Amino acid sequence: xxxxxxxxxxxxxxxxxxxxxxxxxxxxxxxxxxxxxxxxxxxxxxxxxxxxxxxxxxxxxxxxxxxxxxxxxxxxxxxxxxxxxxxxxxxxxxxxxxxxxxxxxxxxxxxxxxxxxxxxxxxxxxxxxxxxxxxxxxxxxxxxxxxxxxxxxxxxxxxxxxxxxxxxxxxxxxxxxxxxxxxxxxxxxxxxxxxxxxxxxxxxxxxxxxxxxxxxxxxxxxxxxxxxxxxxxxxxxxxxxxxxxxxxxxxxxxxxxxxxxxxxxxxxxxxxxxxxxxxxxxxxxxxxxxxxxxxxxxxxxxxxxxxxxxxxxxxxxxxxxxxxxxxxxxx
Amino acid sequence: xxxxxxxxxxxxxxxxxxxxxxxxxxxxxxxxxxxxxxxxxxxxxxxxxxxxxxxxxxxxxxxxxxxxxxxxxxxxxxxxxxxxxxxxxxxxxxxxxxxxxxxxxxxxxxxxxxxxxxxxxxxxxxxxxxxxxxxxxxxxxxxxxxxxxxxxxxxxxxxxxxxxxxxxxxxxxxxxxxxxxxxxxxxxxxxxxxxxxxxxxxxxxxxxxxxxxxxxxxxxxxxxxxxxxxxxxxxxxxxxxxxxxxxxxxxxxxxxxxxxxxxxxxxxxxxxxxxxxxxxxxxxxxxxxxxxxxxxxxxxxxxxxxxxxxxxxxxxxxxxxxxxxxxxxxxxxxxxxxxxxxxxxxxxxxxxxxx
Numbered sequence: 001x002x003x004x005x006x007x008x009x010x011x012x013x014x015x016x017x018x019x020x021x022x023x024x025x026x027x028x029x030x031x032x033x034x035x036x037x038x039x040x041x042x043x044x045x046x047x048x049x050x051x052x053x054x055x056x057x058x059x060x061x062x063x064x065x066x067x068x069x070x071x072x073x074x075x076x077x078x079x080x081x082x083x084x085x086x087x088x089x090x091x092x093x094x095x096x097x098x099x100x101x102x103x104x105x106x107x108x109x110x111x112x113x114x115x116x117x118x119x120x121x122x123x124x125x126x127x128x129x130x131x132x133x134x135x136x137x138x139x140x141x142x143x144x145x146x147x148x149x150x151x152x153x154x155x156x157x158x159x160x161x162x163x164x165x166x167x168x169x170x171x172x173x174x175x176x177x178x179x180x181x182x183x184x185x186x187x188x189x190x191x192x193x194x195x196x197x198x199x200x201x202x203x204x205x206x207x208x209x210x211x212x213x214x215x216x217x218x219x220x221x222x223x224x225x226x227x228x229x230x231x232x233x234x235x236x237x238x239x240x241x242x243x244x245x246x247x248x249x250x251x252x253x254x255x256x257x258x259x260x261x262x263x264x265x266x267x268x269x270x271x272x273x274x275x276x277x278x279x280x281x282x283x284x285x286x287x288x289x290x291x292x293x294x295x296x297x298x299x300x301x302x303x304x305x306x307x308x309x310x311x312x313x314x315x316x317x318x319x320x321x322x323x324x325x326x327x328x329x330x331x
Numbered sequence: 332x333x334x335x336x337x338x339x340x341x342x343x344x345x346x347x348x349x350x351x352x353x354x355x356x357x358x359x360x361x362x363x364x365x366x367x368x369x370x371x372x373x374x375x376x377x378x379x380x381x382x383x384x385x386x387x388x389x390x391x392x393x394x395x396x397x398x399x400x401x402x403x404x405x406x407x408x409x410x411x412x413x414x415x416x417x418x419x420x421x422x423x424x425x426x427x428x429x430x431x432x433x434x435x436x437x438x439x440x441x442x443x444x445x446x447x448x449x450x451x452x453x454x455x456x457x458x459x460x461x462x463x464x465x466x467x468x469x470x471x472x473x474x475x476x477x478x479x480x481x482x483x484x485x486x487x488x489x490x491x492x493x494x495x496x497x498x499x500x501x502x503x504x505x506x507x508x509x510x511x512x513x514x515x516x517x518x519x520x521x522x523x524x525x526x527x528x529x530x531x532x533x534x535x536x537x538x539x540x541x542x543x544x545x546x547x548x549x550x551x552x553x554x555x556x557x558x559x560x561x562x563x564x565x566x567x568x569x570x571x572x573x574x575x576x577x578x579x580x581x582x583x584x585x586x587x588x589x590x591x592x593x594x595x596x597x598x599x600x601x602x603x604x605x606x607x608x609x610x611x612x613x614x615x616x617x618x619x620x621x622x623x624x625x626x627x628x629x630x631x632x633x634x635x636x637x638x639x640x641x642x643x644x645x646x647x648x649x650x651x652x653x654x655x656x657x658x659x660x661x662x663x664x665x666x667x668x669x670x671x672x673x674x675x676x677x678x679x680x681x682x683x684x685x686x
Contacts, residue, residue, distance in 0.1 A: 056586065057489050085489055087481070088586055182639055207631075208638035212587065213580040221384045222632035226365055246504075246579070252374055 414479025454566015
């Protein structure tokens, strides 16, 4: 009941409790699979009720992201999480968002499965005065001020970081670029960032591998024939890079020596390939930012000023990575 | 008319003439553009080369298209093959993941049988909907096309199941007699289907149903059982395709495995000269169709065509083949040729008169 009033009165009124909630803030990095705390209009009035709509489980990255959200948005951290998986369908996600409104959550967080088509439901959320935190992806909508803040990775920066390394270590490389699913944010921005840094003249060819290992392999098989002088592959994700390894080995060449491989993501399989000397450089696309979401949620709930964008910090790895670091990887 | 020109005419008029020409043109063009494209070498005891890669890539669409051709012959369609791929792979990998002896060949065999059996059941379910309940094939199979991915998600619990099992992986990335395993599997499947369908009356029965279901029934064809068989076979082959496709990566990605593959399969069948109206079907043609499809995807990279325009290139090749195969166009050309021939005969006759 108390919470219901808070939501109606608005953010300003809850500023007073900010100190209290912030005191409870601690970044819970570890912990394996915390169970979802579904529904329940129980009496735990001091918890922030967050409705989180995840878009699905389309990749290992997403799974790690989900784990991180579930591990961080816990009762111990002062959050009552309602987690709904949309299984990559927008209608599921819209339904989940409407359910959140009906359940009168304090904050709605979601990773939109696509950019458009959110006008109506975002307006409903706005009318219900529930603040929205966008995670990882963005929306394209006519609703004014549709969300309070966005948190996610800067794909362009990832591309630039990969480009900087290539420029420094292999300035004369003949590069083949293995693109992600065409038109996806990760593909467009990583390509833009990378190409801008290394220079378009260094890139002798591009083809898409749809972010999958199988299609990455097929593309590289053909590329080895089409661009015999290529000596560096930049793959927009680890999976395609792993596919490239298979294709290069099948052609009797040594990945990591004859052909340098640079990728983005840093999932465990990718880092293992790096440790085995088959990848040369990996830029992280960090999915484990549940703790940062908790911080944001608390600030938003408290009505504090938050930046419009929060960029998740990405690390980079080269072949000096140790087996311990890989084993410690959550995903 | 002399014998050689008669032979040439028959070759040109063969259903497979234009698809084969398209395939050869694509391959030769790629060979000219990139020397060495057509060469095949022996490496570590097995064949290696772009052409071998294309054959391996064509295995999955071919497996799907074989079943699809049978279904299309009855005048039906099976939209669920892509989803069935996802389900069979999910079943197999989930089984391996829960098994303690995933590295044993026997476990891998059980996993394959399990996945294919589930696919067979799904195919039989499609057949049940179409034959017993009389639901239109488009709608009946669309149910699984939409719901199938949900089933696959249930099996993988919404995650991407990844596991390791060397013997299972061999199905996708191994070699047998110097050829990639998927090529062998697709070839065996092709031979089996050809024997079952063409060495018995089954193929004729399928065609008779597609041409006129009621007439076939009145003539004593058990159209229900035969149609049911076609859908079950399509399901089984789709299940096999899912396992062959997913085995190299060993990742059951319920959302993406087999996505839009039903369209590829239909395309292979149509490129192979089979009409979507049902009736006559050409299994040899589907092989050519599958090879064309895979070759197109490969040559766009060889031609340095940006991936953004790949669909356009694909469309142009397919439209060209379809136009060349168009029965209306062929009849027009034939008529013109006949008219010209008769005119020439008339001229010859008029010249001969004064002499």
